[in-house]
Amino acid sequence: MDFRATWTCPGPDGLTDEHAVAFDRGRQRRVLIVPALFEEQNRTRRLLVETMRRLDAAGIDSFLPDLPGCNESPQDLARQSLHSWRQAMADAARQLGANAVLAVRGGALVLPAHLPGQVLEPVAGxxxxxxxxxxxxxxxxxxxxxxxxxxxxxxxxxxxxxxxxxxxxxxxxxxxxxxLPAHEGQRTILLAELGGGAAPWSRAEPGESAQQSTALARIVAA
Amino acid sequence: MISGGAMRVNAVASDETDDRLRAILRDVLGLSAETVAGFDAGTALFGALPELDSMAVAGLLTEIEDRFGIVIDDDEIDGEVLETYGALLAFTAARVG
Structure with missing residues:
Protein backbone atom coordinates (compact mmCIF):
# COMPACT_ATOMS: atom_id res chain seq x y z
CA MET A 1 0.00 0.00 0.00
CA ASP A 2 1.55 3.33 -0.98
CA PHE A 3 -0.63 5.65 1.10
CA ARG A 4 -1.73 7.71 -1.84
CA ALA A 5 -4.28 7.72 -4.56
CA THR A 6 -4.79 9.87 -7.63
CA TRP A 7 -8.09 11.18 -8.85
CA THR A 8 -8.97 13.75 -11.48
CA CYS A 9 -11.12 16.81 -11.64
CA PRO A 10 -11.64 19.54 -14.24
CA GLY A 11 -8.94 22.21 -14.31
CA PRO A 12 -8.30 25.17 -16.60
CA ASP A 13 -6.52 22.92 -19.13
CA GLY A 14 -8.78 19.91 -18.95
CA LEU A 15 -8.76 17.06 -16.48
CA THR A 16 -6.13 17.48 -13.78
CA ASP A 17 -4.59 14.81 -11.57
CA GLU A 18 -5.13 15.44 -7.88
CA HIS A 19 -3.65 13.73 -4.85
CA ALA A 20 -5.24 11.99 -1.89
CA VAL A 21 -3.74 10.35 1.16
CA ALA A 22 -5.15 6.82 0.93
CA PHE A 23 -5.40 3.72 3.08
CA ASP A 24 -6.83 1.47 0.39
CA ARG A 25 -6.85 -2.31 0.74
CA GLY A 26 -9.93 -2.76 -1.42
CA ARG A 27 -12.19 -3.32 1.53
CA GLN A 28 -15.92 -2.87 1.60
CA ARG A 29 -16.14 0.25 3.74
CA ARG A 30 -14.54 3.27 2.06
CA VAL A 31 -14.67 6.68 3.74
CA LEU A 32 -13.98 9.95 1.93
CA ILE A 33 -12.63 12.58 4.34
CA VAL A 34 -13.43 16.12 3.23
CA PRO A 35 -10.83 18.32 4.91
CA ALA A 36 -11.28 21.58 6.75
CA LEU A 37 -10.55 24.76 4.79
CA PHE A 38 -7.51 27.05 4.66
CA GLU A 39 -5.40 27.20 7.82
CA GLU A 40 -7.70 24.73 9.56
CA GLN A 41 -6.81 22.18 6.91
CA ASN A 42 -3.19 22.22 8.08
CA ARG A 43 -4.10 22.26 11.73
CA THR A 44 -6.34 19.21 11.46
CA ARG A 45 -4.22 17.15 9.06
CA ARG A 46 -2.39 15.22 11.75
CA LEU A 47 -5.66 14.45 13.55
CA LEU A 48 -7.13 13.12 10.30
CA VAL A 49 -4.16 11.04 9.17
CA GLU A 50 -3.92 9.48 12.63
CA THR A 51 -7.65 8.78 12.45
CA MET A 52 -7.10 7.12 9.05
CA ARG A 53 -4.44 4.84 10.54
CA ARG A 54 -6.90 3.73 13.18
CA LEU A 55 -9.64 3.18 10.60
CA ASP A 56 -7.17 1.09 8.60
CA ALA A 57 -6.53 -1.03 11.68
CA ALA A 58 -10.29 -1.37 12.11
CA GLY A 59 -10.65 -2.73 8.56
CA ILE A 60 -11.93 0.45 6.91
CA ASP A 61 -10.41 2.15 3.86
CA SER A 62 -10.18 5.93 3.87
CA PHE A 63 -9.15 8.75 1.53
CA LEU A 64 -8.14 12.32 2.28
CA PRO A 65 -8.11 14.27 -1.00
CA ASP A 66 -6.52 17.68 -1.47
CA LEU A 67 -8.91 20.48 -2.20
CA PRO A 68 -7.84 21.80 -5.64
CA GLY A 69 -5.34 24.63 -5.18
CA CYS A 70 -4.19 23.34 -1.76
CA ASN A 71 -1.38 21.05 -0.61
CA GLU A 72 -0.08 18.91 -3.50
CA SER A 73 -2.66 20.14 -6.00
CA PRO A 74 -1.25 21.47 -9.29
CA GLN A 75 -4.18 23.86 -9.60
CA ASP A 76 -4.34 27.55 -8.78
CA LEU A 77 -6.18 28.40 -5.56
CA ALA A 78 -7.12 31.79 -7.01
CA ARG A 79 -9.34 30.02 -9.57
CA GLN A 80 -11.24 27.95 -7.03
CA SER A 81 -14.65 28.52 -5.50
CA LEU A 82 -16.75 26.54 -3.06
CA HIS A 83 -18.63 25.34 -6.12
CA SER A 84 -15.47 23.96 -7.76
CA TRP A 85 -14.45 22.31 -4.49
CA ARG A 86 -17.91 20.75 -4.10
CA GLN A 87 -17.65 19.40 -7.64
CA ALA A 88 -14.12 18.12 -6.95
CA MET A 89 -15.14 16.31 -3.77
CA ALA A 90 -18.03 14.68 -5.66
CA ASP A 91 -15.55 13.59 -8.37
CA ALA A 92 -13.16 12.22 -5.72
CA ALA A 93 -15.96 10.33 -4.00
CA ARG A 94 -17.04 8.70 -7.22
CA GLN A 95 -13.58 7.83 -8.55
CA LEU A 96 -12.27 6.54 -5.23
CA GLY A 97 -15.38 4.47 -4.72
CA ALA A 98 -16.29 6.06 -1.40
CA ASN A 99 -19.46 4.86 0.24
CA ALA A 100 -19.28 7.07 3.34
CA VAL A 101 -18.08 10.58 4.16
CA LEU A 102 -16.48 12.38 7.08
CA ALA A 103 -16.44 16.16 6.61
CA VAL A 104 -14.46 18.36 8.96
CA ARG A 105 -15.40 21.97 9.86
CA GLY A 106 -15.61 23.93 6.59
CA GLY A 107 -15.46 20.63 4.70
CA ALA A 108 -19.17 20.47 5.49
CA LEU A 109 -19.66 23.33 3.01
CA VAL A 110 -18.43 21.17 0.12
CA LEU A 111 -19.16 17.55 1.08
CA PRO A 112 -20.91 15.07 -1.21
CA ALA A 113 -24.17 15.20 0.71
CA HIS A 114 -25.54 11.98 -0.79
CA LEU A 115 -23.07 9.81 1.15
CA PRO A 116 -23.91 8.67 4.68
CA GLY A 117 -21.47 9.53 7.43
CA GLN A 118 -20.51 12.30 9.81
CA VAL A 119 -19.58 15.97 9.99
CA LEU A 120 -17.14 17.10 12.68
CA GLU A 121 -18.00 20.53 14.18
CA PRO A 122 -19.39 22.01 10.93
CA VAL A 123 -18.87 25.74 10.53
CA ALA A 124 -20.49 28.41 8.38
CA GLY A 125 -18.46 30.01 5.60
CA LEU A 180 -23.87 27.07 5.33
CA PRO A 181 -22.91 23.49 6.19
CA ALA A 182 -24.69 21.31 3.64
CA HIS A 183 -24.91 18.07 5.56
CA GLU A 184 -28.22 16.29 5.34
CA GLY A 185 -28.62 13.22 7.45
CA GLN A 186 -24.95 12.86 8.33
CA ARG A 187 -24.37 12.72 12.08
CA THR A 188 -22.85 15.82 13.66
CA ILE A 189 -19.85 15.05 15.87
CA LEU A 190 -19.05 17.62 18.55
CA LEU A 191 -15.56 18.29 19.82
CA ALA A 192 -16.69 17.24 23.30
CA GLU A 193 -17.27 13.69 21.95
CA LEU A 194 -13.56 13.36 21.18
CA GLY A 195 -12.70 13.06 24.85
CA GLY A 196 -11.90 16.66 25.68
CA GLY A 197 -8.84 18.69 24.88
CA ALA A 198 -8.39 21.73 22.69
CA ALA A 199 -9.93 21.99 19.23
CA PRO A 200 -7.08 21.21 16.83
CA TRP A 201 -8.51 23.60 14.21
CA SER A 202 -8.28 26.59 16.54
CA ARG A 203 -4.77 25.90 17.76
CA ALA A 204 -2.29 28.47 16.52
CA GLU A 205 0.56 26.09 17.36
CA PRO A 206 0.80 22.50 16.17
CA GLY A 207 -0.20 19.73 18.49
CA GLU A 208 -1.86 16.36 18.37
CA SER A 209 -3.95 14.15 20.56
CA ALA A 210 -3.97 10.39 20.22
CA GLN A 211 -7.11 10.38 22.30
CA GLN A 212 -8.98 12.58 19.82
CA SER A 213 -7.93 10.46 16.81
CA THR A 214 -8.95 7.28 18.59
CA ALA A 215 -12.33 8.72 19.56
CA LEU A 216 -12.95 10.05 16.04
CA ALA A 217 -12.04 6.73 14.42
CA ARG A 218 -14.32 4.89 16.84
CA ILE A 219 -17.28 7.11 15.93
CA VAL A 220 -16.64 6.77 12.19
CA ALA A 221 -16.20 3.00 12.47
CA ALA A 222 -19.34 2.48 14.59
CA MET B 1 -9.58 23.93 33.83
CA ILE B 2 -6.65 25.77 35.30
CA SER B 3 -5.07 24.31 38.42
CA GLY B 4 -5.63 26.05 41.73
CA GLY B 5 -2.32 27.86 41.66
CA ALA B 6 -3.38 30.53 39.15
CA MET B 7 -2.43 34.07 40.10
CA ARG B 8 -5.76 35.80 40.41
CA VAL B 9 -6.64 39.07 38.77
CA ASN B 10 -9.68 39.70 40.92
CA ALA B 11 -9.76 43.44 40.38
CA VAL B 12 -11.29 43.18 36.94
CA ALA B 13 -13.05 39.83 36.60
CA SER B 14 -14.59 36.90 38.42
CA ASP B 15 -12.46 33.83 39.04
CA GLU B 16 -14.60 31.94 36.53
CA THR B 17 -13.98 34.41 33.71
CA ASP B 18 -10.31 34.46 34.64
CA ASP B 19 -10.08 30.64 34.52
CA ARG B 20 -11.94 30.39 31.22
CA LEU B 21 -9.78 33.03 29.57
CA ARG B 22 -6.60 31.27 30.74
CA ALA B 23 -7.95 28.00 29.33
CA ILE B 24 -8.60 29.67 25.97
CA LEU B 25 -5.04 31.03 25.85
CA ARG B 26 -3.72 27.60 26.75
CA ASP B 27 -5.79 25.81 24.10
CA VAL B 28 -5.38 28.27 21.24
CA LEU B 29 -1.70 29.03 21.75
CA GLY B 30 -0.68 25.56 22.86
CA LEU B 31 0.77 26.93 26.11
CA SER B 32 1.23 24.72 29.15
CA ALA B 33 -1.18 24.92 32.08
CA GLU B 34 1.74 26.08 34.25
CA THR B 35 2.56 28.93 31.89
CA VAL B 36 -0.97 30.30 31.78
CA ALA B 37 -1.43 29.81 35.55
CA GLY B 38 1.61 32.06 35.98
CA PHE B 39 0.02 34.97 34.06
CA ASP B 40 -0.75 38.05 36.14
CA ALA B 41 -2.35 41.33 35.13
CA GLY B 42 0.93 42.70 33.86
CA THR B 43 2.02 39.68 31.80
CA ALA B 44 2.75 40.91 28.28
CA LEU B 45 0.90 39.12 25.44
CA PHE B 46 0.89 40.53 21.89
CA GLY B 47 4.46 41.26 20.90
CA ALA B 48 5.86 39.24 23.80
CA LEU B 49 4.50 35.75 23.11
CA PRO B 50 5.96 34.40 19.86
CA GLU B 51 2.86 32.22 19.47
CA LEU B 52 0.61 35.27 19.25
CA ASP B 53 0.75 36.50 15.65
CA SER B 54 -2.18 38.17 13.88
CA MET B 55 -3.72 34.86 12.77
CA ALA B 56 -3.48 33.58 16.34
CA VAL B 57 -5.07 36.76 17.67
CA ALA B 58 -7.93 36.34 15.19
CA GLY B 59 -8.36 32.75 16.38
CA LEU B 60 -8.18 33.84 19.98
CA LEU B 61 -10.92 36.45 19.52
CA THR B 62 -13.15 33.94 17.74
CA GLU B 63 -12.62 31.41 20.51
CA ILE B 64 -13.41 34.05 23.17
CA GLU B 65 -16.63 34.87 21.29
CA ASP B 66 -17.59 31.19 21.03
CA ARG B 67 -16.83 30.16 24.57
CA PHE B 68 -18.27 33.24 26.28
CA GLY B 69 -21.17 33.66 23.84
CA ILE B 70 -20.29 37.29 23.11
CA VAL B 71 -19.66 39.29 19.95
CA ILE B 72 -16.54 41.38 19.68
CA ASP B 73 -16.62 44.40 17.38
CA ASP B 74 -13.37 44.44 15.47
CA ASP B 75 -13.15 48.20 15.71
CA GLU B 76 -12.74 47.79 19.46
CA ILE B 77 -9.61 45.73 19.05
CA ASP B 78 -6.42 47.68 19.23
CA GLY B 79 -2.92 46.97 20.43
CA GLU B 80 -3.77 47.94 24.00
CA VAL B 81 -6.43 45.26 24.45
CA LEU B 82 -3.86 42.59 23.71
CA GLU B 83 -0.89 44.19 25.37
CA THR B 84 -1.24 42.43 28.72
CA TYR B 85 -3.22 39.59 30.22
CA GLY B 86 -4.92 42.06 32.58
CA ALA B 87 -6.09 44.23 29.66
CA LEU B 88 -7.48 41.26 27.74
CA LEU B 89 -9.24 39.97 30.85
CA ALA B 90 -10.77 43.38 31.60
CA PHE B 91 -11.90 43.67 27.97
CA THR B 92 -13.48 40.20 28.04
CA ALA B 93 -15.08 40.66 31.47
CA ALA B 94 -16.67 43.95 30.41
CA ARG B 95 -18.41 42.14 27.54
CA VAL B 96 -19.40 39.07 29.50
CA GLY B 97 -21.23 41.43 31.90
Missing part, protein backbone atom coordinates in the same frame (compact mmCIF):
# COMPACT_ATOMS: atom_id res chain seq x y z
CA UNK A 126 -19.04 33.46 7.09
CA UNK A 127 -17.36 32.40 10.34
CA UNK A 128 -14.25 31.21 8.50
CA UNK A 129 -14.17 34.32 6.34
CA UNK A 130 -14.52 36.61 9.35
CA UNK A 131 -11.56 35.03 11.06
CA UNK A 132 -9.38 35.40 7.96
CA UNK A 133 -10.47 39.03 7.53
CA UNK A 134 -9.79 39.70 11.18
CA UNK A 135 -6.25 38.40 10.93
CA UNK A 136 -5.68 40.62 7.92
CA UNK A 137 -7.08 43.71 9.67
CA UNK A 138 -5.04 43.06 12.81
CA UNK A 139 -1.85 42.63 10.81
CA UNK A 140 -2.60 45.87 8.95
CA UNK A 141 -3.20 47.74 12.21
CA UNK A 142 0.06 46.45 13.56
CA UNK A 143 1.70 48.04 10.54
CA UNK A 144 -0.11 51.31 11.32
CA UNK A 145 -2.72 50.97 8.56
CA UNK A 146 -6.33 51.25 9.66
CA UNK A 147 -8.11 48.89 7.33
CA UNK A 148 -11.71 47.95 8.07
CA UNK A 149 -13.31 44.57 7.56
CA UNK A 150 -16.12 46.09 5.49
CA UNK A 151 -13.71 47.86 3.14
CA UNK A 152 -11.66 44.69 2.74
CA UNK A 153 -14.78 42.68 2.02
CA UNK A 154 -15.87 45.13 -0.68
CA UNK A 155 -12.45 44.79 -2.25
CA UNK A 156 -12.64 41.00 -2.00
CA UNK A 157 -16.03 40.83 -3.67
CA UNK A 158 -14.74 42.86 -6.60
CA UNK A 159 -11.15 41.80 -7.08
CA UNK A 160 -10.44 38.97 -4.68
CA UNK A 161 -8.17 39.11 -1.62
CA UNK A 162 -5.09 37.51 -0.16
CA UNK A 163 -6.07 36.34 3.33
CA UNK A 164 -3.59 34.60 5.62
CA UNK A 165 -1.52 33.89 2.51
CA UNK A 166 -4.42 32.37 0.58
CA UNK A 167 -5.33 34.12 -2.67
CA UNK A 168 -9.11 33.97 -2.81
CA UNK A 169 -11.14 34.76 -5.92
CA UNK A 170 -14.23 36.99 -5.76
CA UNK A 171 -16.31 33.82 -6.26
CA UNK A 172 -14.66 32.18 -3.25
CA UNK A 173 -15.28 35.27 -1.10
CA UNK A 174 -18.92 35.43 -2.20
CA UNK A 175 -19.35 31.71 -1.59
CA UNK A 176 -17.92 31.90 1.91
CA UNK A 177 -20.09 34.86 2.80
CA UNK A 178 -23.26 32.87 2.38
CA UNK A 179 -22.42 29.16 2.51
Missing amino acids: ATLLRQLLRARVLAAREAGDHASIDALLDQGRERGLVLAGYRLAPAMIAGLESA
Whole structure:
Protein backbone atom coordinates (compact mmCIF):
# COMPACT_ATOMS: atom_id res chain seq x y z
CA MET A 1 0.00 0.00 0.00
CA ASP A 2 1.55 3.33 -0.98
CA PHE A 3 -0.63 5.65 1.10
CA ARG A 4 -1.73 7.71 -1.84
CA ALA A 5 -4.28 7.72 -4.56
CA THR A 6 -4.79 9.87 -7.63
CA TRP A 7 -8.09 11.18 -8.85
CA THR A 8 -8.97 13.75 -11.48
CA CYS A 9 -11.12 16.81 -11.64
CA PRO A 10 -11.64 19.54 -14.24
CA GLY A 11 -8.94 22.21 -14.31
CA PRO A 12 -8.30 25.17 -16.60
CA ASP A 13 -6.52 22.92 -19.13
CA GLY A 14 -8.78 19.91 -18.95
CA LEU A 15 -8.76 17.06 -16.48
CA THR A 16 -6.13 17.48 -13.78
CA ASP A 17 -4.59 14.81 -11.57
CA GLU A 18 -5.13 15.44 -7.88
CA HIS A 19 -3.65 13.73 -4.85
CA ALA A 20 -5.24 11.99 -1.89
CA VAL A 21 -3.74 10.35 1.16
CA ALA A 22 -5.15 6.82 0.93
CA PHE A 23 -5.40 3.72 3.08
CA ASP A 24 -6.83 1.47 0.39
CA ARG A 25 -6.85 -2.31 0.74
CA GLY A 26 -9.93 -2.76 -1.42
CA ARG A 27 -12.19 -3.32 1.53
CA GLN A 28 -15.92 -2.87 1.60
CA ARG A 29 -16.14 0.25 3.74
CA ARG A 30 -14.54 3.27 2.06
CA VAL A 31 -14.67 6.68 3.74
CA LEU A 32 -13.98 9.95 1.93
CA ILE A 33 -12.63 12.58 4.34
CA VAL A 34 -13.43 16.12 3.23
CA PRO A 35 -10.83 18.32 4.91
CA ALA A 36 -11.28 21.58 6.75
CA LEU A 37 -10.55 24.76 4.79
CA PHE A 38 -7.51 27.05 4.66
CA GLU A 39 -5.40 27.20 7.82
CA GLU A 40 -7.70 24.73 9.56
CA GLN A 41 -6.81 22.18 6.91
CA ASN A 42 -3.19 22.22 8.08
CA ARG A 43 -4.10 22.26 11.73
CA THR A 44 -6.34 19.21 11.46
CA ARG A 45 -4.22 17.15 9.06
CA ARG A 46 -2.39 15.22 11.75
CA LEU A 47 -5.66 14.45 13.55
CA LEU A 48 -7.13 13.12 10.30
CA VAL A 49 -4.16 11.04 9.17
CA GLU A 50 -3.92 9.48 12.63
CA THR A 51 -7.65 8.78 12.45
CA MET A 52 -7.10 7.12 9.05
CA ARG A 53 -4.44 4.84 10.54
CA ARG A 54 -6.90 3.73 13.18
CA LEU A 55 -9.64 3.18 10.60
CA ASP A 56 -7.17 1.09 8.60
CA ALA A 57 -6.53 -1.03 11.68
CA ALA A 58 -10.29 -1.37 12.11
CA GLY A 59 -10.65 -2.73 8.56
CA ILE A 60 -11.93 0.45 6.91
CA ASP A 61 -10.41 2.15 3.86
CA SER A 62 -10.18 5.93 3.87
CA PHE A 63 -9.15 8.75 1.53
CA LEU A 64 -8.14 12.32 2.28
CA PRO A 65 -8.11 14.27 -1.00
CA ASP A 66 -6.52 17.68 -1.47
CA LEU A 67 -8.91 20.48 -2.20
CA PRO A 68 -7.84 21.80 -5.64
CA GLY A 69 -5.34 24.63 -5.18
CA CYS A 70 -4.19 23.34 -1.76
CA ASN A 71 -1.38 21.05 -0.61
CA GLU A 72 -0.08 18.91 -3.50
CA SER A 73 -2.66 20.14 -6.00
CA PRO A 74 -1.25 21.47 -9.29
CA GLN A 75 -4.18 23.86 -9.60
CA ASP A 76 -4.34 27.55 -8.78
CA LEU A 77 -6.18 28.40 -5.56
CA ALA A 78 -7.12 31.79 -7.01
CA ARG A 79 -9.34 30.02 -9.57
CA GLN A 80 -11.24 27.95 -7.03
CA SER A 81 -14.65 28.52 -5.50
CA LEU A 82 -16.75 26.54 -3.06
CA HIS A 83 -18.63 25.34 -6.12
CA SER A 84 -15.47 23.96 -7.76
CA TRP A 85 -14.45 22.31 -4.49
CA ARG A 86 -17.91 20.75 -4.10
CA GLN A 87 -17.65 19.40 -7.64
CA ALA A 88 -14.12 18.12 -6.95
CA MET A 89 -15.14 16.31 -3.77
CA ALA A 90 -18.03 14.68 -5.66
CA ASP A 91 -15.55 13.59 -8.37
CA ALA A 92 -13.16 12.22 -5.72
CA ALA A 93 -15.96 10.33 -4.00
CA ARG A 94 -17.04 8.70 -7.22
CA GLN A 95 -13.58 7.83 -8.55
CA LEU A 96 -12.27 6.54 -5.23
CA GLY A 97 -15.38 4.47 -4.72
CA ALA A 98 -16.29 6.06 -1.40
CA ASN A 99 -19.46 4.86 0.24
CA ALA A 100 -19.28 7.07 3.34
CA VAL A 101 -18.08 10.58 4.16
CA LEU A 102 -16.48 12.38 7.08
CA ALA A 103 -16.44 16.16 6.61
CA VAL A 104 -14.46 18.36 8.96
CA ARG A 105 -15.40 21.97 9.86
CA GLY A 106 -15.61 23.93 6.59
CA GLY A 107 -15.46 20.63 4.70
CA ALA A 108 -19.17 20.47 5.49
CA LEU A 109 -19.66 23.33 3.01
CA VAL A 110 -18.43 21.17 0.12
CA LEU A 111 -19.16 17.55 1.08
CA PRO A 112 -20.91 15.07 -1.21
CA ALA A 113 -24.17 15.20 0.71
CA HIS A 114 -25.54 11.98 -0.79
CA LEU A 115 -23.07 9.81 1.15
CA PRO A 116 -23.91 8.67 4.68
CA GLY A 117 -21.47 9.53 7.43
CA GLN A 118 -20.51 12.30 9.81
CA VAL A 119 -19.58 15.97 9.99
CA LEU A 120 -17.14 17.10 12.68
CA GLU A 121 -18.00 20.53 14.18
CA PRO A 122 -19.39 22.01 10.93
CA VAL A 123 -18.87 25.74 10.53
CA ALA A 124 -20.49 28.41 8.38
CA GLY A 125 -18.46 30.01 5.60
CA ALA A 126 -19.04 33.46 7.09
CA THR A 127 -17.36 32.40 10.34
CA LEU A 128 -14.25 31.21 8.50
CA LEU A 129 -14.17 34.32 6.34
CA ARG A 130 -14.52 36.61 9.35
CA GLN A 131 -11.56 35.03 11.06
CA LEU A 132 -9.38 35.40 7.96
CA LEU A 133 -10.47 39.03 7.53
CA ARG A 134 -9.79 39.70 11.18
CA ALA A 135 -6.25 38.40 10.93
CA ARG A 136 -5.68 40.62 7.92
CA VAL A 137 -7.08 43.71 9.67
CA LEU A 138 -5.04 43.06 12.81
CA ALA A 139 -1.85 42.63 10.81
CA ALA A 140 -2.60 45.87 8.95
CA ARG A 141 -3.20 47.74 12.21
CA GLU A 142 0.06 46.45 13.56
CA ALA A 143 1.70 48.04 10.54
CA GLY A 144 -0.11 51.31 11.32
CA ASP A 145 -2.72 50.97 8.56
CA HIS A 146 -6.33 51.25 9.66
CA ALA A 147 -8.11 48.89 7.33
CA SER A 148 -11.71 47.95 8.07
CA ILE A 149 -13.31 44.57 7.56
CA ASP A 150 -16.12 46.09 5.49
CA ALA A 151 -13.71 47.86 3.14
CA LEU A 152 -11.66 44.69 2.74
CA LEU A 153 -14.78 42.68 2.02
CA ASP A 154 -15.87 45.13 -0.68
CA GLN A 155 -12.45 44.79 -2.25
CA GLY A 156 -12.64 41.00 -2.00
CA ARG A 157 -16.03 40.83 -3.67
CA GLU A 158 -14.74 42.86 -6.60
CA ARG A 159 -11.15 41.80 -7.08
CA GLY A 160 -10.44 38.97 -4.68
CA LEU A 161 -8.17 39.11 -1.62
CA VAL A 162 -5.09 37.51 -0.16
CA LEU A 163 -6.07 36.34 3.33
CA ALA A 164 -3.59 34.60 5.62
CA GLY A 165 -1.52 33.89 2.51
CA TYR A 166 -4.42 32.37 0.58
CA ARG A 167 -5.33 34.12 -2.67
CA LEU A 168 -9.11 33.97 -2.81
CA ALA A 169 -11.14 34.76 -5.92
CA PRO A 170 -14.23 36.99 -5.76
CA ALA A 171 -16.31 33.82 -6.26
CA MET A 172 -14.66 32.18 -3.25
CA ILE A 173 -15.28 35.27 -1.10
CA ALA A 174 -18.92 35.43 -2.20
CA GLY A 175 -19.35 31.71 -1.59
CA LEU A 176 -17.92 31.90 1.91
CA GLU A 177 -20.09 34.86 2.80
CA SER A 178 -23.26 32.87 2.38
CA ALA A 179 -22.42 29.16 2.51
CA LEU A 180 -23.87 27.07 5.33
CA PRO A 181 -22.91 23.49 6.19
CA ALA A 182 -24.69 21.31 3.64
CA HIS A 183 -24.91 18.07 5.56
CA GLU A 184 -28.22 16.29 5.34
CA GLY A 185 -28.62 13.22 7.45
CA GLN A 186 -24.95 12.86 8.33
CA ARG A 187 -24.37 12.72 12.08
CA THR A 188 -22.85 15.82 13.66
CA ILE A 189 -19.85 15.05 15.87
CA LEU A 190 -19.05 17.62 18.55
CA LEU A 191 -15.56 18.29 19.82
CA ALA A 192 -16.69 17.24 23.30
CA GLU A 193 -17.27 13.69 21.95
CA LEU A 194 -13.56 13.36 21.18
CA GLY A 195 -12.70 13.06 24.85
CA GLY A 196 -11.90 16.66 25.68
CA GLY A 197 -8.84 18.69 24.88
CA ALA A 198 -8.39 21.73 22.69
CA ALA A 199 -9.93 21.99 19.23
CA PRO A 200 -7.08 21.21 16.83
CA TRP A 201 -8.51 23.60 14.21
CA SER A 202 -8.28 26.59 16.54
CA ARG A 203 -4.77 25.90 17.76
CA ALA A 204 -2.29 28.47 16.52
CA GLU A 205 0.56 26.09 17.36
CA PRO A 206 0.80 22.50 16.17
CA GLY A 207 -0.20 19.73 18.49
CA GLU A 208 -1.86 16.36 18.37
CA SER A 209 -3.95 14.15 20.56
CA ALA A 210 -3.97 10.39 20.22
CA GLN A 211 -7.11 10.38 22.30
CA GLN A 212 -8.98 12.58 19.82
CA SER A 213 -7.93 10.46 16.81
CA THR A 214 -8.95 7.28 18.59
CA ALA A 215 -12.33 8.72 19.56
CA LEU A 216 -12.95 10.05 16.04
CA ALA A 217 -12.04 6.73 14.42
CA ARG A 218 -14.32 4.89 16.84
CA ILE A 219 -17.28 7.11 15.93
CA VAL A 220 -16.64 6.77 12.19
CA ALA A 221 -16.20 3.00 12.47
CA ALA A 222 -19.34 2.48 14.59
CA MET B 1 -9.58 23.93 33.83
CA ILE B 2 -6.65 25.77 35.30
CA SER B 3 -5.07 24.31 38.42
CA GLY B 4 -5.63 26.05 41.73
CA GLY B 5 -2.32 27.86 41.66
CA ALA B 6 -3.38 30.53 39.15
CA MET B 7 -2.43 34.07 40.10
CA ARG B 8 -5.76 35.80 40.41
CA VAL B 9 -6.64 39.07 38.77
CA ASN B 10 -9.68 39.70 40.92
CA ALA B 11 -9.76 43.44 40.38
CA VAL B 12 -11.29 43.18 36.94
CA ALA B 13 -13.05 39.83 36.60
CA SER B 14 -14.59 36.90 38.42
CA ASP B 15 -12.46 33.83 39.04
CA GLU B 16 -14.60 31.94 36.53
CA THR B 17 -13.98 34.41 33.71
CA ASP B 18 -10.31 34.46 34.64
CA ASP B 19 -10.08 30.64 34.52
CA ARG B 20 -11.94 30.39 31.22
CA LEU B 21 -9.78 33.03 29.57
CA ARG B 22 -6.60 31.27 30.74
CA ALA B 23 -7.95 28.00 29.33
CA ILE B 24 -8.60 29.67 25.97
CA LEU B 25 -5.04 31.03 25.85
CA ARG B 26 -3.72 27.60 26.75
CA ASP B 27 -5.79 25.81 24.10
CA VAL B 28 -5.38 28.27 21.24
CA LEU B 29 -1.70 29.03 21.75
CA GLY B 30 -0.68 25.56 22.86
CA LEU B 31 0.77 26.93 26.11
CA SER B 32 1.23 24.72 29.15
CA ALA B 33 -1.18 24.92 32.08
CA GLU B 34 1.74 26.08 34.25
CA THR B 35 2.56 28.93 31.89
CA VAL B 36 -0.97 30.30 31.78
CA ALA B 37 -1.43 29.81 35.55
CA GLY B 38 1.61 32.06 35.98
CA PHE B 39 0.02 34.97 34.06
CA ASP B 40 -0.75 38.05 36.14
CA ALA B 41 -2.35 41.33 35.13
CA GLY B 42 0.93 42.70 33.86
CA THR B 43 2.02 39.68 31.80
CA ALA B 44 2.75 40.91 28.28
CA LEU B 45 0.90 39.12 25.44
CA PHE B 46 0.89 40.53 21.89
CA GLY B 47 4.46 41.26 20.90
CA ALA B 48 5.86 39.24 23.80
CA LEU B 49 4.50 35.75 23.11
CA PRO B 50 5.96 34.40 19.86
CA GLU B 51 2.86 32.22 19.47
CA LEU B 52 0.61 35.27 19.25
CA ASP B 53 0.75 36.50 15.65
CA SER B 54 -2.18 38.17 13.88
CA MET B 55 -3.72 34.86 12.77
CA ALA B 56 -3.48 33.58 16.34
CA VAL B 57 -5.07 36.76 17.67
CA ALA B 58 -7.93 36.34 15.19
CA GLY B 59 -8.36 32.75 16.38
CA LEU B 60 -8.18 33.84 19.98
CA LEU B 61 -10.92 36.45 19.52
CA THR B 62 -13.15 33.94 17.74
CA GLU B 63 -12.62 31.41 20.51
CA ILE B 64 -13.41 34.05 23.17
CA GLU B 65 -16.63 34.87 21.29
CA ASP B 66 -17.59 31.19 21.03
CA ARG B 67 -16.83 30.16 24.57
CA PHE B 68 -18.27 33.24 26.28
CA GLY B 69 -21.17 33.66 23.84
CA ILE B 70 -20.29 37.29 23.11
CA VAL B 71 -19.66 39.29 19.95
CA ILE B 72 -16.54 41.38 19.68
CA ASP B 73 -16.62 44.40 17.38
CA ASP B 74 -13.37 44.44 15.47
CA ASP B 75 -13.15 48.20 15.71
CA GLU B 76 -12.74 47.79 19.46
CA ILE B 77 -9.61 45.73 19.05
CA ASP B 78 -6.42 47.68 19.23
CA GLY B 79 -2.92 46.97 20.43
CA GLU B 80 -3.77 47.94 24.00
CA VAL B 81 -6.43 45.26 24.45
CA LEU B 82 -3.86 42.59 23.71
CA GLU B 83 -0.89 44.19 25.37
CA THR B 84 -1.24 42.43 28.72
CA TYR B 85 -3.22 39.59 30.22
CA GLY B 86 -4.92 42.06 32.58
CA ALA B 87 -6.09 44.23 29.66
CA LEU B 88 -7.48 41.26 27.74
CA LEU B 89 -9.24 39.97 30.85
CA ALA B 90 -10.77 43.38 31.60
CA PHE B 91 -11.90 43.67 27.97
CA THR B 92 -13.48 40.20 28.04
CA ALA B 93 -15.08 40.66 31.47
CA ALA B 94 -16.67 43.95 30.41
CA ARG B 95 -18.41 42.14 27.54
CA VAL B 96 -19.40 39.07 29.50
CA GLY B 97 -21.23 41.43 31.90
